[in-house]
Amino acid sequence: MSTDPRTPRAPLALSLVLARLEAADAADAPRTLAGHLLDDGAVTDAFPEAPQARERRYPTGLPTPIPTAIPHADPEHVLVPGLALATLARPVAFGEMGAGGGEVPVQPAGHAAADRRARSPRRPAAPDGPAAGRAGGRRAARGRGRRDSAGTGRGAAGACRGRGGDRMRSPRLGVKALIVREGQVLMNRYLEPDGREVFALPGGGQEHGEDQTAAMVRECREEIGAEVEVHQPACLFEIMMDRRMVDGSPIPPFHQVNIAYWCGLAEGEEPGEGTEPDPGQAGTAWLALDRLGEHVVHPPELARWLEQDPGSRPFSLGVCRG
Known part of the structure; x- marks a missing residue:
């Protein structure tokens, strides 16, 4: 297919x-x-x-x-x-x-x-991947972090104080790379503290003043160590996580709207060690499209979408809750 x-x-x-x-x-x-x-x-x-x-x-x-x-x-x-x-x-x-x-x-x-450039105040956002929302991480440590990319504006949730003093903010905008070759999709590989493998698409938050193609190229360079060519949008999915505890540390609420693009490796490029991999990332892996059910893919709705016939795939996967 x-x-x-x-x-x-x-x-x-x-x-x-x-x-x-x-x-x-x-x-x-x-x-x-x-x-x-x-x-x-x-x-x-x-x-x-x-x-x-x-x-x-x-x-x-x-x-x-x-x-x-x-x-x-x-x-x-x-x-x-x-x-x-x-x-x-x-x-x-x-x-x-x-x-x-x-x-x-x-x-x-x-x-x-x-095109519209959002002008709301920017605040550092959490890392991407299955560890999204955990304290620390290389992006916070390097002093710039990923930043929100969706404006507040009419109809969107603006920055405010919620019950108990929690800060509510606009969703973060992210880009994800769908790289498919010979019936396999390229995924970032993560190792959980218990040794479990989790897989997710390369990509991350779009920065203020950065177009989506540039964001995708930068993210892939950081996470898979390869240059990519960005083609057309493939699907849209939202990630929403409620406040919870992981490894004894609180994770604040997290909301990211992701647009996944069909991408290809540039000529002569192969995935390798990224310049700034995600927290918990342990390289990359090619997963067979017809065997995705054998792996833990984040979010699982994406794995089910990839397993569908291309002609019946919806553009929006809806909200995927972590």
């Missing part, structure tokens, strides 16, 4: 993510996304109404395992190409694509729109 589509085009940047957006109806969600883009001068004044008009004529609701909609406008309304995504606080009915009047209860919604 073909799992590594390639195209000479640069990937469309995922540059705006809103989590648990409150939307009254199918017009409200695109309008809120469009408002952010208009505020940044990334779309024309006519853009906020254009997706709604197009949606009335050509519904975009998709009855995938996790129902999704992809409202969009014609190119003349877009000044800076990009992709805006939102997950909705509760399902909203969108017209079903090509169904002649049917409806789809949507929670993830995408917008083919324009």
Whole structure:
């Protein structure tokens, strides 16, 4: 089966993510996304109404395992190409694509729109991989850490004080590399304190002012020691972890929205020792796609997605809880 589509085009940047957006109806969600883009001068004044008009004529609701909609406008309304995504606080009915009047209860919604640079204050975030959220780690030690990449803004959770003084903040935005070759997928290998092996995709948090292609190339250099070529987006998944204890240390709540891209190793490159591997990382491994169930893959929803027929894979995997 073909799992590594390639195209000479640069990937469309995922540059705006809103989590648990409150939307009254199918017009409200695109309008809120469009408002952010208009505020940044990334779309024309006519853009906020254009997706709604197009949606009335050509519904975009998709009855995938996790129902999704992809409202969009014609190119003349877009000044800076990009992709805006939102997950909705509760399902909203969108017209079903090509169904002649049917409806789809949507929670993830995408917008083919324009680039937006988030301007909320940045705070260090936790390491990636199965050890995400643990105290310490090489990224905190080197003094810069991974930083939040999703703006607060309308509909997103802003920085505030929650019950018991916990700091609530916007989701972190991450990029992940899906490198498939000869029926195998490349994974980072982690060793738990009990000796158990856990596997996860290479990648990590996007830094402020860094585009997603640059973030992916940097992360792969750090974690797999190889240069990669970044192709088109493959899927989206959220990681949410509640506060808990690991090895006697508290882990704060963690929320990251990940966009996984199909990638390939650059010519002459092979995975090896990264320049700055993740905490607990013990190299990399090629895992057979038809034997992923024999391994502990983080998150497990990703393993199940990879085992599906490529033609039936949804774009959004939804929320994966740690």
